[in-house]
Amino acid sequence: MMKYAISSLLFFSFVSTFAQDATKGAELYKQCIACHGAKGEGNVAQKAPKLSGQYDWYVERQILDIREGKLRKNEVMIPFVSKLSAQDVKDLAAYISQL
Numbered sequence: 001m002m003k004y005a006i007s008s009l010l011f012f013s014f015v016s017t018f019a020q021d022a023t024k025g026a027e028l029y030k031q032c033i034a035c036h037g038a039k040g041e042g043n044v045a046q047k048a049p050k051l052s053g054q055y056d057w058y059v060e061r062q063i064l065d066i067r068e069g070k071l072r073k074n075e076v077m078i079p080f081v082s083k084l085s086a087q088d089v090k091d092l093a094a095y096i097s098q099l
């Protein structure tokens, strides 16, 4: 019984760690609005691409690539994405994919 309780506890903490949370993503996205727009519509003057209608896995991949700076180099985005945790990136991607 105890063993079951512990393993289900571990299971649920595992699930909540890896699940995407679009509500947290919405909070994090506030710092992106100046460039990418409240609805992810992008901003020509900022040369910030449109993000709306994009898949969550693609958004996540691009954020990680920009952060690593190997495949994608973009000085403008680095300060905003370098502070994000892996979970933050997932939450943001979940939110952005709903825009």
Ligand code: HEC
Binding pocket: 028, 029, 031, 032, 033, 034, 035, 036, 046, 047, 048, 049, 050, 051, 059, 060, 062, 063, 072, 073, 074, 076, 077, 080, 081, 092
């Ligand atoms: C100061 C303006 C600015 C801010 C703030 C900003 N970005 Fe960007 N973002 C850009 C620019 C410019 C590009 C285009 C990069 C390039 O040309 O490679 C970009 C590219 C991206 C891309 C790639 C889009 C694609 O289709 O490949 C994603 C995803 C993204 N930003 C997400 C975010 C998120 C999430 C935040 C907030 C945490 C954020 N950005 C904050 C300017 C900004």
